[in-house]
Every structure is written in structure tokens, then in C-alpha cells.
Amino acid sequence: MSTVLISGASSGLGWALALCYAEPGTTIHLLARRADRLSALSFEISKRGSHAVIHKEDVRDRHRMESLAKKILDADGSPSLIIANAGVSGESGGNDAQTMKEILDTNVLGVLHTVLPFLPAMKTAGSGRIAIIGSLAGYRGLTKGGAYCASKAALSAWTDVIRYESESFGLTVSLVNPGFIKTEMTRHNPPMPFVLSADEAARRIRIGIDKGAARIEFPLFLVLLVRFLTLLPPRWGDRILRLSSSSS
Numbered sequence: 436m437s438t439v440l441i442s443g444a445s446s447g448l449g450w451a452l453a454l455c456y457a458e459p460g461t462t463i464h465l466l467a468r469r470a471d472r473l474s475a476l477s478f479e480i481s482k483r484g485s486h487a488v489i490h491k492e493d494v495r496d497r498h499r500m501e502s503l504a505k506k507i508l509d510a511d512g513s514p515s516l517i518i519a520n521a522g523v524s525g526e527s528g529g530n531d532a533q534t535m536k537e538i539l540d541t542n543v544l545g546v547l548h549t550v551l552p553f554l555p556a557m558k559t560a561g562s563g564r565i566a567i568i569g570s571l572a573g574y575r576g577l578t579k580g581g582a583y584c585a586s587k588a589a590l591s592a593w594t595d596v597i598r599y600e601s602e603s604f605g606l607t608v609s610l611v612n613p614g615f616i617k618t619e620m621t622r623h624n625p626p627m628p629f630v631l632s633a634d635e636a637a638r639r640i641r642i643g644i645d646k647g648a649a650r651i652e653f654p655l656f657l658v659l660l661v662r663f664l665t666l667l668p669p670r671w672g673d674r675i676l677r678l679s680s681s682s683s
């Protein structure tokens with residue numbers, strides 16, 4: 436019997452991940468603010484022989500997230516997998532302080548609120564996996580969305596530390612850095628290079644989590660491109676980004 440918790444399960448990648456883990460013998464805890472969407476997903480999950488429990492919660496609320504963790508731990512024990520997926524990109528994609536605060540509250544503090552209350556129990560159990568959904572945008576600032584890029588860069592560094600601290604207790608921690616995925620978040624984007632469906636992204640993520648990969652990143656071309664950009668002097672990278680955004 437395994438227990439999986441997925442935040443941001445009401446749409447996009449979180450929804451696809453929940454279906455990807457829906458199999459007999461698994462209890463899936465679905466978390467997001469839109470309860471109606473979670474109920475619809477829970478129905479789909481039960482058709483696949485899995486048991487779904489829905490939690491209408493806001494990951495920004497630390498106290499409620501701590502109470503939720505206690506409830507899950509009391510009911511099901513230490514989870515086998517937590518996927519901290521809930522995230523926002525900001526309507527304006529702005530670089531202002533208000534946008535930064537809103538995005539960091541969800542994308543960074545929300546992830547901490549999702550994972551940290553479970554860590555002591557998982558360490559005591561000596562098993563369990565944690566997957567943090569970052570982004571290739573966490574490698575360096577891109578052409579816009581400074582707050583979003585910054586939030587994913589923060590997650591990347593934080594995940595390294597959590598992995599370092601937790602894996603000696605028998606846990607596995609993965610940072611997931613996808614490229615573009617077709618979801619509500621990207622619905623107003625201009626055409627996206629190497630875009631994947633949420634189902635395909637979820638499939639790749641599950642393979643990486645099952646392998647215990649420290650980093651799960653795709654698609655390969657974009658991974659190589661962002662890694663290459665980080666090796667260049669910063670203004671060379673700026674020039675390449677300017678060229679690519681003027682040609683698209």
C-alpha cells in the first residue's frame with residue numbers, strides 16, 4: 436500500500452501526475468484550492484482502482500499545511516511519495532516586488548510548507564521519495580518573468596540542501612526541471628519550442644522518480660541550451676536570448 440501526496444493537482448501537470456500514479460493499492464492525496472476540479476479528478480482516479488482523498492488547501496498557509504500533514508500522517512503513516520508541484524507564473528510575468536512576493540509565497544514557501552512537515556516522519560520511517568517541481572527557467576534569468584525564474588532558482592538550491600540532508604536517512608529527493616508543457620499556465624504563451632503534453636511530462640517524471648534521479652530534466656535540447664547559457668559570460672547569454680526572442 437503506497438501513499439502519494441500531490442500539490443497543485445487540480446490542473447495541468449499535477450492532474451496528469453495524479454493519473455500517472457493511479458493504480459490499485461495506492462492512496463493519492465490531491466491538494467489544490469479548486470475543490471470541484473479535485474472531485475472530478477478523484478472520480479477518474481477511483482475508476483483506475485486507486486483511492487483518492489481531496490484537500491482544498493492553499494499551500495501558502497503554513498499552519499493549515501502543518502495540520503494537513505498531521506492528518507495524513509495519522510491516517511496513512513509516512514508517505515511513500517510527495518510531489519510538490521503547485522506553482523504560479525504570475526499574470527504579468529513582471530519583475531516588480533509585488534509579483535515577486537506573490538510568486539515566492541506559492542512557488543518557494545508553498546513547497547516548503549508541503550514538504551517540511553513530513554520530513555521528520557519520513558526520516559524516522561527511513562524511506563520515501565520527494566519530488567520538487569522546478570523548471571529549466573531556474574538555471575538563469577530568461578527574457579522575462581524574473582520573479583518566476585528567481586523562484587525556481589531558489590527551489591533548485593533548496594532542493595540540493597534537502598537532498599544532501601535527507602538521503603542519509605534513506606529518502607530520495609529529486610528536482611524536476613521541465614521545459615515547456617501545455618497547461619493552463621502556458622495557455623497564453625506564444626508558440627513554445629519542444630513543448631510536451633502534460634501526460635508525456637508526467638510519464639517522464641515518473642520514470643525519473645522511480646529511478647531515484649537527483650535531477651529529472653527534459654527535453655534534452657532545452658536542457659543543453661540552458662546549461663550552455665550558464666557556462667557563458669552573462670552578456671553573451673543575454674545576446675543569445677535577445678537573438679532568439681527577436682527571431683521568434
Ligand SMILES: NC(=O)c1ccc[n+]([C@@H]2O[C@H](COP(=O)([O-])OP(=O)(O)OC[C@H]3O[C@@H](n4cnc5c(N)ncnc54)[C@H](OP(=O)(O)O)[C@@H]3O)[C@@H](O)[C@H]2O)c1
Pocket residue numbers: 442443444445446447448449466467468469470472492493494495520521522523541545568569570571612613614615616617618619620621
Ligand atoms: N507548464 C510549463 O511549461 C511548466 C514548465 C516547467 C515547470 N512547470 C511547473 O509545473 C508546475 C505545475 O504547473 P502547470 O504548468 O501544471 O500549471 P497549472 O495548470 O496552472 O497548475 C498549477 C497548479 O498549482 C495549483 N496552485 C497554484 N497556487 C496554489 C496555491 N496557493 N495553493 C494550492 N495550489 C495552488 C493550481 O491549483 P488551484 O488553482 O486549484 O489552487 C494548479 O493545480 C508548476 O510548479 C510550474 O511552475 C510548468
